[in-house]
Every structure is written in C-alpha cells, then in structure tokens.
Amino acid sequence: MTSQPSPRRGRGRRPAAEVREGVLRAAAGLLLAEGVKAVTFDRVAAAAGSSKVTLYKWWPSAGALAAEAYFTHSEQRLEFPDTGDLRADLTAQMRAFVRLLTEDRTGPVIAGLIGVAQTDPELSAAFSRHYSGPRRALALATFEKARARGELRDDLDLRILVDQLWGACYHRLLIPDEPLTEEFAVALVDNALDGALARRPGDPDEAPAA
Amino acid sequence: MTSQPSPRRGRGRRPAAEVREGVLRAAAGLLLAEGVKAVTFDRVAAAAGSSKVTLYKWWPSAGALAAEAYFTHSEQRLEFPDTGDLRADLTAQMRAFVRLLTEDRTGPVIAGLIGVAQTDPELSAAFSRHYSGPRRALALATFEKARARGELRDDLDLRILVDQLWGACYHRLLIPDEPLTEEFAVALVDNALDGALARRPGDPDEAPAA
Amino acid sequence: MTSQPSPRRGRGRRPAAEVREGVLRAAAGLLLAEGVKAVTFDRVAAAAGSSKVTLYKWWPSAGALAAEAYFTHSEQRLEFPDTGDLRADLTAQMRAFVRLLTEDRTGPVIAGLIGVAQTDPELSAAFSRHYSGPRRALALATFEKARARGELRDDLDLRILVDQLWGACYHRLLIPDEPLTEEFAVALVDNALDGALARRPGDPDEAPAA
Amino acid sequence: MTSQPSPRRGRGRRPAAEVREGVLRAAAGLLLAEGVKAVTFDRVAAAAGSSKVTLYKWWPSAGALAAEAYFTHSEQRLEFPDTGDLRADLTAQMRAFVRLLTEDRTGPVIAGLIGVAQTDPELSAAFSRHYSGPRRALALATFEKARARGELRDDLDLRILVDQLWGACYHRLLIPDEPLTEEFAVALVDNALDGALARRPGDPDEAPAA
DNA sequence: TCGTAAACGAGACGGTACGTCACGTCTTTAG
DNA sequence: CTAAAGACGTGACGTACCGTCTCGTTTACGA
Numbered sequence: 084m085t086s087q088p089s090p091r092r093g094r095g096r097r098p099a100a101e102v103r104e105g106v107l108r109a110a111a112g113l114l115l116a117e118g119v120k121a122v123t124f125d126r127v128a129a130a131a132g133s134s135k136v137t138l139y140k141w142w143p144s145a146g147a148l149a150a151e152a153y154f155t156h157s158e159q160r161l162e163f164p165d166t167g168d169l170r171a172d173l174t175a176q177m178r179a180f181v182r183l184l185t186e187d188r189t190g191p192v193i194a195g196l197i198g199v200a201q202t203d204p205e206l207s208a209a210f211s212r213h214y215s216g217p218r219r220a221l222a223l224a225t226f227e228k229a230r231a232r233g234e235l236r237d238d239l240d241l242r243i244l245v246d247q248l249w250g251a252c253y254h255r256l257l258i259p260d261e262p263l264t265e266e267f268a269v270a271l272v273d274n275a276l277d278g279a280l281a282r283r284p285g286d287p288d289e290a291p292a293a
Numbered sequence: 294m295t296s297q298p299s300p301r302r303g304r305g306r307r308p309a310a311e312v313r314e315g316v317l318r319a320a321a322g323l324l325l326a327e328g329v330k331a332v333t334f335d336r337v338a339a340a341a342g343s344s345k346v347t348l349y350k351w352w353p354s355a356g357a358l359a360a361e362a363y364f365t366h367s368e369q370r371l372e373f374p375d376t377g378d379l380r381a382d383l384t385a386q387m388r389a390f391v392r393l394l395t396e397d398r399t400g401p402v403i404a405g406l407i408g409v410a411q412t413d414p415e416l417s418a419a420f421s422r423h424y425s426g427p428r429r430a431l432a433l434a435t436f437e438k439a440r441a442r443g444e445l446r447d448d449l450d451l452r453i454l455v456d457q458l459w460g461a462c463y464h465r466l467l468i469p470d471e472p473l474t475e476e477f478a479v480a481l482v483d484n485a486l487d488g489a490l491a492r493r494p495g496d497p498d499e500a501p502a503a
Numbered sequence: 504m505t506s507q508p509s510p511r512r513g514r515g516r517r518p519a520a521e522v523r524e525g526v527l528r529a530a531a532g533l534l535l536a537e538g539v540k541a542v543t544f545d546r547v548a549a550a551a552g553s554s555k556v557t558l559y560k561w562w563p564s565a566g567a568l569a570a571e572a573y574f575t576h577s578e579q580r581l582e583f584p585d586t587g588d589l590r591a592d593l594t595a596q597m598r599a600f601v602r603l604l605t606e607d608r609t610g611p612v613i614a615g616l617i618g619v620a621q622t623d624p625e626l627s628a629a630f631s632r633h634y635s636g637p638r639r640a641l642a643l644a645t646f647e648k649a650r651a652r653g654e655l656r657d658d659l660d661l662r663i664l665v666d667q668l669w670g671a672c673y674h675r676l677l678i679p680d681e682p683l684t685e686e687f688a689v690a691l692v693d694n695a696l697d698g699a700l701a702r703r704p705g706d707p708d709e710a711p712a713a
Numbered sequence: 714m715t716s717q718p719s720p721r722r723g724r725g726r727r728p729a730a731e732v733r734e735g736v737l738r739a740a741a742g743l744l745l746a747e748g749v750k751a752v753t754f755d756r757v758a759a760a761a762g763s764s765k766v767t768l769y770k771w772w773p774s775a776g777a778l779a780a781e782a783y784f785t786h787s788e789q790r791l792e793f794p795d796t797g798d799l800r801a802d803l804t805a806q807m808r809a810f811v812r813l814l815t816e817d818r819t820g821p822v823i824a825g826l827i828g829v830a831q832t833d834p835e836l837s838a839a840f841s842r843h844y845s846g847p848r849r850a851l852a853l854a855t856f857e858k859a860r861a862r863g864e865l866r867d868d869l870d871l872r873i874l875v876d877q878l879w880g881a882c883y884h885r886l887l888i889p890d891e892p893l894t895e896e897f898a899v900a901l902v903d904n905a906l907d908g909a910l911a912r913r914p915g916d917p918d919e920a921p922a923a
Numbered sequence: 924t925c926g927t928a929a930a931c932g933a934g935a936c937g938g939t940a941c942g943t944c945a946c947g948t949c950t951t952t953a954g
Numbered sequence: 955c956t957a958a959a960g961a962c963g964t965g966a967c968g969t970a971c972c973g974t975c976t977c978g979t980t981t982a983c984g985a
Contacts, residue, residue: 134937194411201408202330215468236491240480246461254460258425270450278488281446344958554932614831621828635888656911660900666881674880678845690870698908701866764963
C-alpha cells in the first residue's frame with residue numbers, strides 16, 4: 084500500500100484518479116493522526132508526493148479536502164434500523180451515534196470539521212452535502228414512516244425533531260459542559276418522544292396548546 | 294524624520310488595566326468587523342498599540358482573547374422571564390436566543406468562537422466558563438422551579454432538556470441545513486414540552502416506557 | 504454550451520508555418536508590451552493559442568523565442584551610409600543607433616535581451632547570430648573601405664574600434680550612470696577618431712607610441 | 714566557516730549584524746558557486762538558516778542581495794596607478810580590469826549581475842552606487858589629473874573616454890562576438906589615446922572638427 | 924481510398940520560487 | 955526593572971512558471 088509497485092516515471096502528468104487517491108489517503112492519514120489543523124495544503128502535498136497546485140485545482144480549501152478525505156476513508160454506515168418500534172429504533176440509532184462521536188479519533192475529527200466549517204464555507208457546503216444532509220434525510224424518512232404508522236403526531240414538524248435529537252448530541256460534543264454518554268442518548272430519546280410536561284391525572288388527551 | 298511630534302506614549306510601563314482595556318477594545322473591534330479569524334495576536338497588538346508579549350502574558354491563545362473581548366463588550370442579558378407559565382417563558386427565551394443568533398454580527402461571531410474552540414482548549418474553557426455555563430445553569434434553575442410547581446415531570450433529566458432546546462438552535466446555527474427562525478423556536482418548545490408521540494384517545498396517562 | 508458555433512478548427516494538426524507565425528506574433532506582442540520577463544512559454548502559448556509542447560519543440564528557451572520574435576517583427580535597417588566621409592557617416596550611424604536605443608520600447612527590449620542572454624546561452628547565440636554579428640560585420644566592412652581610402656590608420660585593429668563605439672553606447676544603455684544622448688554619440692565619434700591626447704605645437708606628426 | 718561555533722539558541726531574535734553577515738556569506742557562496750540565478754530568497758534563506766521575511770525586510774530583491782553579497786565578499790581594489798604617465802597607467806588599469814572580467818568566477822558573476830540589473834531596478838541602483846559609480850569617478854579623477862598635466866585635450870569630454878574604454882570591455886564581456894584579452898586592452902588604450910584617423914605628413918595639429 | 928502516424932491544442936503533473944501573514948520566542952531600547 | 959517595539963525562525967498561504975507527460979483530435983501521408 085505504501086510501496087509504489089509501478090516504476091514511477093518523471094514529472095509529467097499522472098492519471099487524475101491515481102493522484103486524487105494518493106492525496107485523499109495522505110489527507111486522511113494526517114486528519115486521523117493529528118487532527119484537522121494538520122490538514123494543510125503544504126503538508127498533504129508533501130505527504131502525498133503531489134504538487135500544491137494540484138490540490139488547489141481540485142479542492143477549494145484545506146477544510147474541504149479534509150472533509151472529503153474523511154468521508155472517503157470512513158465506512159459510511161447510513162443504515163437506520165426499522166423494526167416498526169420507533170422508540171427502540173431511535174434509541175439504537177442515537178446510541179450508535181453517541182458511540183461514534185465518543186470514539187477516540189472520530190469525535191475530535193467531526194468536531195474539528197464542524198469547527199473549521201464555521202469559517203470555511205466550502206467545507207460547510209461539503210459537510211452538508213456529504214454528511215449531515217444525507218443523515219438528516221434518512222432520519223426524516225424514518226420519522227415519516229413512523230408517522231404513517233401512527234406513532235407520531237400528525238401536526239409535528241419532523242425536521243425539528245431531528246434537531247432536537249442530533250442537535251442535542253452535537254451540543255454535548257461541541258460545547259462539552261456535560262458528558263456525552265449512551266445513557267444520555269437513551270434518556271434523550273425518551274424526552275423527545277414523551278415530552279417534558281407532567282401529565283396530571285384526569286387529563287386524558289393533552290393536546291399541545293398550539 | 295527622527296522626531297515624532299505626536300504625544301508619543303513611549304515604551305515604558307503602562308498601567309495594566311489601561312493596557313487590558315485597550316487590547317480588549319481592539320480585539321472586539323476586529324472580532325465584530327472581520328470575524329474570529331481576524332483576531333490574531335499580531336493584528337490585535339498592532340491595533341491596540343501594545344506589545345505581543347503583553348498579550349501572550351495575559352491570554353493563552355488568540356481565541357481566548359477573542360472570547361473575552363466578546364463577553365466584555367457585549368451586553369450580557371442573562372435575564373430569564375419567570376411568569377409561572379413555563380411554556381410562555383421558554384418560548385420567549387428561545388425566541389430571544391434565536392434572534393440573537395440570527396443577528397448580523399452576533400451569529401457568525403458565536404459560531405466562529407465555537408468553531409475555533411474545537412481546536413483551542415483555552416477558548417473552549419473560556420466559553421464554558423463565561424458563556425455557556427452560566428446560561429445552562431440559569432436554564433436549569435428555571436426548570437427546577439417549574440418542576441417544583443408541578444409543570445415538569447419528576448423523573449426528567451433537566452440537563453437533557455437544555456441540550457434538546459439550546460442544542461437544537463446551535464445545530465441549525467452550526468450546521469445550517471435548515472433555517473434558524475423564530476417559528477422554529479416556538480415549535481421547538483412545543484415539541485420538547487409535549488413530546489412527539491401521538492396520543493391515542495382513551496390513553497389517559499401515557500407514562501414513559503421507562 | 505457544448506456546441507461551439509464558431510468554425511472551430513479543433514485541436515488537430517495545423518501547418519507548421521501558421522503556428523510559428525502566430526507564436527512569434529504573440530511573443531513580439533508580449534515583448535513590446537511588457538518586456539522580456541513577460542515572454543514565458545506559458546504566457547506565449549496562452550496568447551498564441553498554441554501548446555507549450557510546440558514551443559519547446561521549436562525554441563530552446565523563452566529568451567531565444569523572445570529574440571527571434573523581436574528580430575522578426577522589427578524592421579531590420581542594416582544600411583550604413585557611405586558617402587566617403589567617414590566622420591560624417593559614422594556620426595550619422597551612431598546618432599541613429601542612439602536614437603534606436605532611446606526609443607521608448609526598443610531600448611528596454613534590447614537591454615532586456617542582452618540581460619537575459621547573460622544566463623541564457625541560447626539567447627546569447629541567437630543574439631550574436633541575428634543581431635550583433637551582422638552589425639559588427641557591416642561596421643567592419645565600412646571601416647575597411649575607409650582604411651582603403653586612407654582615412655584610417657593602417658595598423659589599427661578595426662574590431663576594437665567597433666567595441667569603442669558601439670560598446671560605449673551599450674555601456675550607457677546597460678549601466679546607466681550617464682545619459683545616452685545624440686550629443687554623446689557625436690562627441691564619441693570625434694573622440695574615437697581624433698584620440699584623447701593633447702597635441703603639442705611643433706609636434707608635426709605624432710605617431711602612436713606603439 | 715560552515716561550522717556554527719555559537720550554541721544556536723531558539724527562534725527568537727538574533728543580533729541584526731550576525732544575521733546580515735550570515736545571509737551575505739550564504740548569498741556569496743551561492744553566487745560564486747552557481748551564478749546569479751541561484752541567488753533566490755528561498756535558497757539563501759535555507760542556506761543561511763534565516764527567514765525569508767528577514768531577507769525581504771533588508772533587501773528589495775534577490776538581485777540586490779546578490780550584488781551586496783558580491784561587493785562585500787570581494788576584495789574591492791579600487792587603486793588606480795598614477796605614475797604621471799597616462800598611457801602606462803591606463804594600460805595597466807585596463808589589463809587588470811580585463812584580467813578581472815576573464816577570471817573564472819568573477820566574469821560570469823559581473824555579467825550576470827548586469828544582466829539581472831536590466832530587469833531589476835534595485836539591483837541596477839545598487840550596482841551603480843557600489844560598483845560602477847565609484848569606478849567611474851576614480852577614472853574621471855585620474856583623467857582630470859592627466860589633463861591638468863597637459864596630457865589630454867582640454868576640450869575633451871572625459872566621461873565619454875570612460876565609456877570608450879570600460880564600455881568596450883563590457884561590450885566584449887556581455888556580447889561575446891570577439892574575445893576579451895589583455896592584448897585587446899592594450900590596443901584599446903592606444904586606440905583611445907591616439908585616435909583612429911590616419912595622420913598625413915604635413916598635418917601638424919589636426920583639431921577635432923568641433 | 925483509406926487507415927495510420929505525426930503533430931497539434933489542451934492542460935494536469937511534480938517542482939521551485941515568489942511575496943505575505945501569523946505564530947511564539949527573543950533582543951534591544953526607552954521610560 | 956519592566957514594558958513596548960519589533961526582528962527573528964518557522965511554516966502555511968495562494969500564484970506563476972518551469973519542463974514533462976497524457977489525452978483526444980485532426981491533418982497529411984503512405985499503403
């Protein structure tokens with residue numbers, strides 16, 4: 084993998100795919116080993132044996148390169164369990180998400196990417212397109228199926244439910260005032276499904292005040 | 294040429310408070326005008342007419358300096374309405390928070406600070422201590438009063454409620470896949486209080502599955 | 504978008520002469536407009552709509568290309584007046600040369616070419632072959648005719664006379680400590696013909712010491 | 714010379730003189746070893762263990778740095794023999810000049826500096842100030858003394874005589890159509906002093922045509 | 924006449940150098 | 955004695971040009 088099996092020729096053009104592959108591999112290595120700050124055009128170019136100009140030609144910013152490297156070199160497990168029991172499915176999903184975010188390398192990487200995205204519009208766009216967007220869409224689809232089954236209220240804005248659940252996890256990741264644990268994930272799902280209000284006896288069907 | 298006719302302040306020692314004040318003012322100016330990325334030790338020192346060494350002496354990182362500058366030079370409205378009606382109070386609070394985050398200058402600044410904090414532990418600590426910590430504590434206290442009034446369930450982890458509400462807003466600020474509006478804030482509060490589950494007729498008191 | 508309505512000749516082979524012509528024209532344009540430094544293979548190729556490989560195939564260096572472009576696209580006035588009066592002819596010639604060197608565009612171009620030639624042997628050779636060599640030969644021929652008429656000393660090394668005259672002009676062009684004017688040209692010819700030594704009265708025929 | 718005797722400390726500021734000295738030494742090494750083209754800010758900074766910013770702060774261009782390095786690290790023999798016999802003194806001086814220009818390293822260096830000066834005004838100025846200017850002034854002074862002694866014509870423009878002599882040498886250096894030898898130097902002086910015109914018997918005092 | 928080889932345009936590639944900005948460390952100098 | 959001033963080494967930025975090389979296209983020649 085690190086050995087170059089082909090007899091490396093001179094300085095001329097190489098197949099684009101080969102170069103991209105090498106660059107992304109190098110960027111992913113730096114990203115996982117030293118974090119987002121280490122993913123600079125200079126260092127990636129040096130590590131990949133590529134030219135800086137090549138990187139500038141294909142990625143609009145170092146952050147965007149880091150993002151693509153991460154998305155490419157991380158298994159993209161997008162599956163969402165769908166057993167027909169929303170609470171169980173959601174709990175499993177959020178626990179898995181928390182596990183991902185608290186992994187030694189993944190957590191800081193995701194946090195770092197989101198961090199850099201605040202001042203790097205290109206990275207922000209890449210993150211939405213390749214990461215948060217698809218995940219949000221998948222969650223929405225699951226919620227819609229649950230609503231069709233009658234598990235969720237009809238008047239609910241499902242998109243907000245996404246923010247309540249995933250946003251809460253990101254909150255604890257990015258602003259770590261409280262720990263991010265699987266217990267948190269479980270309780271979070273219950274909170275979101277059941278609501279925070281106390282239900283008084285003799286209150287048969289407490290519709291939202293709207 | 295060699296004479297500077299202006300009332301040159303010279304290079305000797307100046308009162309610490311005077312220096313700190315000037316530095317923070319300069320940093321705040323840069324922060325609001327050009328964003329977090331512009332708050333570098335070099336530029337702040339130049340703008341404040343101070344020495345870089347002085348800055349290094351008092352702030353552990355440029356991010357920490359930016360944070361302190363922001364906290365110092367922004368009105369810190371920590372008041373939380375408490376009329377006895379939790380839904381109304383909370384809605385007002387979240388609407389105000391969303392308004393703050395969508396202000397032209399404040400939103401990007403907050404986002405930028407959180408962004409930099411992901412790779413700047415000093416800034417992260419400062420942000421928790423001076424900003425997110427107090428706000429979380431205030432919210433918790435309000436929730437506890439509401440629970441004492443019987444408005445909230447006894448078995449609720451109130452801290453998670455904070456993540457659900459504020460985290461959802463931060464989510465839309467930091468990962469802008471969906472717009473951050475006051476309507477969102479209103480619906481968010483309802484979601485959190487009432488829960489997402491559909492309530493079937495004849496289901497008098499739907500306790501959480503626990 | 505994908506259709507090019509213009510009679511696009513495509514990218515295939517074109518007649519060599521046509522390509523060379525276009526390249527030289529583009530190079531001359533860059534040379535006169537922005538100086539020798541602007542004549543790079545990259546910019547000429549872009550301006551001429553040619554491929555860099557084509558340029559590399561025909562010119563050994565950017566300097567050589569610039570030289571050929573200049574020689575091709577500048578009127579080559581090689582005429583040397585020959586009225587039988589050497590002083591008058593030479594004065595006219597040197598005045599014309601100074602005028603050429605002090606023209607807005609020509610002077611810097613010639614100076615730039617000589618400058619680049621110091622580190623570009625290909626350009627140096629091209630300059631000698633196409634420019635300085637013919638001019639030196641022409642001057643020599645004129646001097647030889649004058650010597651045959653008895654105007655110049657028999658023991659004179661005529662080649663050195665060329666260096667004295669043209670070299671002095673190039674000196675003021677390339678190392679501009681003193682201005683390059685037509686008055687200079689006139690006095691220069693007198694100096695060269697009459698010598699610098701004072702002639703004492705009663706010194707009827709001061710032969711050179713040699 | 715290449716060993717660093719002092720225990721090199723961290724990254725902080727070093728005495729300016731020490732830095733300048735090291736930079737000039739490194740630049741001179743590159744200049745003599747590989748020519749003017751090798752004197753780039755990047756390579757000098759690397760060779761001297763200095764920062765590029767430092768070089769940019771003190772030298773306006775790589776050429777100016779090369780020039781200063783050359784002037785500093787080459788013995789500056791400005792003496793001009795003055796025995797009272799102008800022809801002898803001048804011959805000695807021009808032979809020495811030609812020897813200098815034909816030395817293995819000095820000739821190409823001087824030629825290269827003049828070459829780069831054509832597109833580097835800073836270098837051009839430095840060259841005039843530190844090199845050609847003083848030499849021209851010294852030659853002028855010598856000529857004036859000779860004229861005071863009656864050796865040179867009163868109506869002579871001595872500055873032009875300088876161009877005739879030194880310019881001829883530079884001509885053969887920069888546009889090498891003819892060889893640059895000591896014989897050339899000797900004959901050049903005779904040419905310049907005695908003039909090129911044939912003197913007919915009975916032509917006692919051939920005044921310049923004025 | 925019809926492939927086919929040559930030459931073309933386009934432009935990406937690995938490099939080197941450019942000139943700038945910020946970092947964190949250090950010396951110098953003035954109050 | 956201390957603070958301001960600011961130069962230092964480091965390293966990243968984004969760009970220009972170098973000379974090499976791949977690619978697809980088109981012309982012109984030879985079979």
